[in-house]
Amino acid sequence: MKIAGLYETHIQVRNLEESVNFYTKVLGLRIAYRDPSRPIVFLWVGTGKEFMLGLWQEEANFQPRHFAFRASREDILNYAVDYLRERDLKPYNFLKDGVEKPMVFAWMPALAIYFNDPDGNQLEFIALLEGEGRPELGVMSYEDWLQLS
Structure with missing residues (x-):
């Protein structure tokens, strides 16, 4: 099985x-x-x-719980933040540092942006990125991730 x-x-x-x-x-x-x-x-x-x-x-x-919706890298980079704002949802990154930009989980690697439903369930749009994971790098901006290539 x-x-x-x-x-x-x-x-x-x-x-x-x-x-x-x-x-x-x-x-x-x-x-x-x-x-x-x-x-x-x-x-x-x-x-x-x-x-x-x-x-x-x-x-x-x-x-409250957490789960992620799979999305494309392009949609997350080009549309996700505006998509959420247009629906009166507050996008946030994993660090919850006030920056409304997707971030990379280097260990996967994957690009993600978060938002909450009306009950506080933590939702996420996530896209796997090409390449090998680099767990030692933690969570980083997409721009910083691109500099590694």
């Missing part, structure tokens, strides 16, 4: 309708199924049925 990838993940939300609106209208995901017997909605991520996100309403024991 070989695992081919991650297909589905679930997160808790405080207000299911607000979260469904955010993930469908703001981020463009599509409703896959709304369970009539429980406060849960499944959303399609990507084209077709590539990946699924489950939203579970949980107010009493809510615990």
